[in-house]
Amino acid sequence: MKQIFSSPDEIIEGIEDGATILVGGFGLCGIPENVIQALVRKGTKHLTIVSNNCGVDDWGLGLLLEKKQIDKIYASYVGENKEFERQVINGELEVELVPQGTLAERLRAGGAGIPAFYTPAGVGTKIAEGKEVRKFDGREYVLEQAITGDVSIVRAHTGDTYGNLIYRKTAQNFNPMIAAAGRTTIAEVEHLVEAGTLDPHHIHTPGIYVNRMIEAEQENRVERRTVKEA
Amino acid sequence: MKQIFSSPDEIIEGIEDGATILVGGFGLCGIPENVIQALVRKGTKHLTIVSNNCGVDDWGLGLLLEKKQIDKIYASYVGENKEFERQVINGELEVELVPQGTLAERLRAGGAGIPAFYTPAGVGTKIAEGKEVRKFDGREYVLEQAITGDVSIVRAHTGDTYGNLIYRKTAQNFNPMIAAAGRTTIAEVEHLVEAGTLDPHHIHTPGIYVNRMIEAEQENRVERRTVKEA
């Protein structure tokens, strides 16, 4: 049995100022929105955030930015956010851009006990500056290191009381790797069910990676509403 | 649409003497038994096989051994097989033992375009001899390289005509990584269904990794029959 919380404000207990937090989601899709808002309410400061994006000005991680709770962020794309731009230009926010596949793999490595690996992405670019570049079979690759965090926060569609998680559609994205890469992993689920009710074939994140859980309703905002012409 | 075959003898066309073949399965569980038997019938020789185990004397990869079709094998455990022992002692068969997790990860790396990675497994043992050992965060790791193959042969429970595969229970094992690590991937499935009938959430191996498919009945032998005392 996992620790099951009913309040997002309680589930974040123990997350200290200065923590490194890994946050699941891609854009606003599959983000643990209630736990993020609890961090905003608590005002935890000097955070290092690892997440593919940094939300938008009034939603997701953008809310943490707005309250200047983030010191540094690792992301692959941050172009959706005016406050982000302002803080970077003013030197209030440090940003390390990581190619998206490298970010996904560094997080996977973090959860999988692989300290470092070689990838072709970034060879011959700014990204490889200061890093080891090495040839295998005549091709150049750059050495990239694992990312782990003090806390991981993920969002799943269904979770059981043993911590097993199932994601829905493309809301899966970075969540499985992030679930495995945190020392403490918090899972925000849309539906919490009893252990034993999920088909063991369908589980994306086995419960071993999850420490704390909360069932919470999602606003599920759409970042770029596109529909076909009628 | 994938190339769908009805004869295992035809699906192996183009596999040449001297090929490197990656074979899914753990023990006799989840092995592509019909395609293996086709290779035995064809008598393809001087094979390099990568597989966690090498079957038993009269089943699975043991059948290829019996006909001396294998020159070299990469495996983590080969203790089930008398003919294997005989051929190694007589110098007829070369064996490279790889820790099981390292084998799984080297195959995953092969399919994922990661040429090499560091792992703690094997540090300070024979396995690390001649390999780079390097410290990250004060701990030692050994550099291991990706494994790819000319051909991969996997076994799944259900496949659709777009090549999407779903494995059953622990018959999954090495199959997903091997499906991705071969230049040509042959999938032997117990049930072939039309594309569009599988739930996109439940697919273990997306069809992009699969080239040829065959629906074939399995004998599904049990290696160690253990039942509870009545």
Next chain:
Amino acid sequence: MAVDRKAMRETIARRAEKEIQSGDYVNLGIGMPTMVANYLSEDKQVMLQSENGLLGIGPYPSEEELDPDLINAGKETVTAAKGAAYFSSAESFAMIRGEHIDVAILGGMEVAENGDLANWMIPGKMIKGMGGAMDLVHGAKKVIIIMDHVSRNGTPKIVKECSLPLTGKGVVDRIITDRAVLDVTDKGLVLKEILDGSSFEEIQEATEPELIKE
């Protein structure tokens, strides 16, 4: 003469569509490359990959189908095609990095004659990030860049050496512009097709490196 940018983009997208064979797995970049999907021949069976974690992108949804949990890499709401699969971003980039994608069609700011690509940042302007571009250019079996032949002020975007920070070194296979199709080869840039009725010399005029006649 006002350039009809919409028609230019359509020309490029239609020509780019011809690069896709039936049976291909294709990744279309954000922006103009996404448009290529609109021109895909129905005779071709093509699976579009979205690097956030979807193989088999379908058309944009109707109002009723709209689902916040189903988006493409450009964060647009989409649908899933027949035979689609969902997976994690790690699996998605394993697929890309492992050279399982047949064709990637991406936008470009500059392409050099040796195949260097710059398409992710302009020094002095706000950095938005490279997203998946640096992984895609090394992973896809064929990397096609689609872009205007020259910049808005008329300077060549196909250059001897990129002046902008690189996305990848020696990664481009083919360039498709509103005016021409060019291949990066060991010998240099080969002009394969002229799309706007220009002469070889006129295309050469608008291109910095020396072109090779097919």
Next chain:
Amino acid sequence: MAVDRKAMRETIARRAEKEIQSGDYVNLGIGMPTMVANYLSEDKQVMLQSENGLLGIGPYPSEEELDPDLINAGKETVTAAKGAAYFSSAESFAMIRGEHIDVAILGGMEVAENGDLANWMIPGKMIKGMGGAMDLVHGAKKVIIIMDHVSRNGTPKIVKECSLPLTGKGVVDRIITDRAVLDVTDKGLVLKEILDGSSFEEIQEATEPELIKE
């Protein structure tokens, strides 16, 4: 006096069971370690991992339940426990290597006072392979070796330095034998418990390195 090997193994397995806390994720090695499951207290909620790709091993099946697709790492047919999950061997070893397994209980041939473990090959004898042992000894948060205190001819299996090829260097946390429980510490081997009524000196006698009194 004939040693009752069955009783010895039971003593070891029962003592090893005490190492497992409720809520733990546990990997039991092949052979004697597998027996530990038989003694697991029903008060504990424990998930057993099988490195071929199962979290949540259940009891052996009945004849009717027997399923060739459901085996443990020792290739024995098993069942799946409530709340189980199936996954690939890559995911399974990600779980192991990434230090998510709380306790691994493995067999041993030799353990050295610095925590070196040898348990996979005897030179001159046929090599069978290390299976997942080399990954497990580095990955599990706590590595417990269970084995007979001495070999069949009476020589110590707990030694100053392993003579057999190593499975891992400095990886063992605790040793449980038919006679004692010993911890590998920075200061050396600490005798934590005596299980067979011997004196400290008698255990020391059967152990090559110098023991530290708890």
